Amino acid sequence: MLKLDLNGKRALVCGASQGIGAATARALAESGATVTLVSRSADRLAAVRDELPGTDHDVLALDLGSPDDLVENLDTIAGGGYHIFIHNSGGPPAGRAIDADPAEFEAGFHQHLIAGQRLAQALVPGMRQAGYGRIVNIISTSVKEPIPGLGVSNTVRGAVAAWAKTLSRELGPDGITVNNVLPGFTETPRLESLVAGKAGKQNASEDEVRASMLTQVPLGRFCKPEETAAAITFLCSPLAGYITGINLPVDGGRLGSL
Numbered sequence: 308m309l310k311l312d313l314n315g316k317r318a319l320v321c322g323a324s325q326g327i328g329a330a331t332a333r334a335l336a337e338s339g340a341t342v343t344l345v346s347r348s349a350d351r352l353a354a355v356r357d358e359l360p361g362t363d364h365d366v367l368a369l370d371l372g373s374p375d376d377l378v379e380n381l382d383t384i385a386g387g388g389y390h391i392f393i394h395n396s397g398g399p400p401a402g403r404a405i406d407a408d409p410a411e412f413e414a415g416f417h418q419h420l421i422a423g424q425r426l427a428q429a430l431v432p433g434m435r436q437a438g439y440g441r442i443v444n445i446i447s448t449s450v451k452e453p454i455p456g457l458g459v460s461n462t463v464r465g466a467v468a469a470w471a472k473t474l475s476r477e478l479g480p481d482g483i484t485v486n487n488v489l490p491g492f493t494e495t496p497r498l499e500s501l502v503a504g505k506a507g508k509q510n511a512s513e514d515e516v517r518a519s520m521l522t523q524v525p526l527g528r529f530c531k532p533e534e535t536a537a538a539i540t541f542l543c544s545p546l547a548g549y550i551t552g553i554n555l556p557v558d559g560g561r562l563g564s565l
């Protein structure tokens with residue numbers, strides 16, 4: 308019988324020092340996986356790691372936006388025998404596309420697309436060998452409906468979604484699934500900074516900004532990171548073995564598109 312059981316599976320979880328990544332590391336560990344937590348901050352990663360059930364979890368501090376940092380760590384990552392890759396990190400800064408410096412696009416592509424490509428190339432051979440592979444990209448509902456005021460993010464996320472769909476077709480014959488989770492308004496430090504930024508621009512209080520955002524959400528509340536992590540964990544499990552190449556919104560029904 309198929310089960311949500313990840314005992315014996317190893318997971319590399321990026322952006323795991325807070326927010327959706329930290330909640331995902333917890334959910335995967337609670338399902339039995341052994342987790343390596345990745346972000347720039349070794350101290351904050353260790354604090355998350357120390358709270359996980361199980362004893363073999365470790366941390367890897369690196370900057371996904373730095374090609375040098377990534378390349379330096381790729382052999383270690385490739386040798387880790389990972390079955391699960393959670394491709395996640397912080398979103399690009401807000402602002403209109405037309406106002407963004409081209410360097411902001413370049414930085415976004417390095418951190419989100421090229422880092423994902425380097426990591427996938429390091430991890431896929433081990434997944435093939437294990438006969439089990441799950442790649443889950445944490446991107447944004449903007450791949451279905453671009454979000455006003457997130458010009459660089461909209462652009463880079465669209466590229467990641469196209470990359471992921473392409474990979475899902477290429478890696479299907481190896482039994483490796485590739486899916487995207489599209490978070491809606493989720494209660495993490497990223498949401499806090501977006502709310503503060505909007506309040507400043509709109510000359511409104513943060514409470515007013517939050518209330519206005521919630522008018523867009525049929526379920527009428529923000530998402531808890533644990534709820535996003537539950538969807539990600541399902542996609543990583545044997546239960547989701549026939550699901551690949553999808554964009555799964557976890558947005559309380561906010562997206563208007565089919």
Ligand SMILES: NC(=O)c1ccc[n+]([C@@H]2O[C@H](COP(=O)([O-])OP(=O)(O)OC[C@H]3O[C@@H](n4cnc5c(N)ncnc54)[C@H](OP(=O)(O)O)[C@@H]3O)[C@@H](O)[C@H]2O)c1
Nearest residue numbers: 322324325326327346347348370371396397398493495497
């Ligand atoms: N929260 C939302 O409402 C929402 C909505 C739509 C989409 N998303 C997207 O979903 C993803 C996760 O969201 P979140 O809210 O959990 O974000 P978050 O609270 O900002 O957390 C981002 C995580 O990524 C790590 N990180 C950032 N830059 C990094 C880098 N250059 N290299 C390595 N690690 C890096 C951060 O750790 P360090 O600082 O330790 O490196 C942190 O652990 C983001 O891409 C976000 O844009 C979020």
